[in-house]
């Protein structure tokens with residue numbers, strides 16, 4: 001019998017979906033985060049575990065969907081924003097589309113923006129904050145490191161077992177054979193620089209989609225770097241990073257994704273204003 005006493009109903013604007021990872025406890029899992037719309041003021045929430053690919057299609061959601069669901073506060077772990085979602089309660093109720101020029105999304109994201117990554121790390125020390133959004137001040141590079149292209153035996157065993165039990169056949173979860181890390185400075189006056197791994201699902205999909213006959217691995221990696229450095233973080237974009245920390249290493253944040261609306265045109269002040 002399900003204990004419903006601590007279950008609450010939430011409305012969440014989904015802003016983050018990380019690339020799926022096999023967890024030895026939960027099987028294939030996606031870290032999902034977003035903004036609660038049922039609280040005043042709006043606040044961050046992390047939903048975990050979500051076996052996203054295993055969800056029936058009617059429960060699957062996209063970034064910038066508003067979903068209604070039931071969830072429980074996670075008893076384990078100190079991160080205040082973490083909830084366990086009741087997966088079969090998830091309903092998509094709305095989608096904020098990019099065709100609206102991102103303008104529909106700004107009013108939700110901007111009130112939660114903090115000054116910098118260094119500030120987010122201070123907030124983590126002071127009150128355990130584990131999710132945030134901020135503008136990186138200066139992006140230096142997207143560094144790439146080759147890693148194993150296979151899951152370790154334990155994780156592969158978890159995936160194999162899950163696949164046997166799955167309600168419908170599913171493509172094997174591909175391990176992305178690279179780690180991508182943003183090297184950047186945040187806007188804090190005393191920032192000494194950050195080097196943080198990007199774990200957005202979109203990054204994994206970007207890499208997977210670069211596969212083409214005759215294209216080398218170097219070319220594929222270069223295409224992914226160009227996409228993130230020159231499109232997402234390009235000069236025409238007002239790029240923000242979504243960041244979240246690791247439960248075992250609270251001061252260690254990862255880049256979960258980007259919010260990258262076009263820069264707003266700055267109105268040219270008329271000279272009269274300065275007279």
Ligand SMILES: [Zn+2]
Nearest residue numbers: 118186188191
């Ligand atoms: Zn910093």
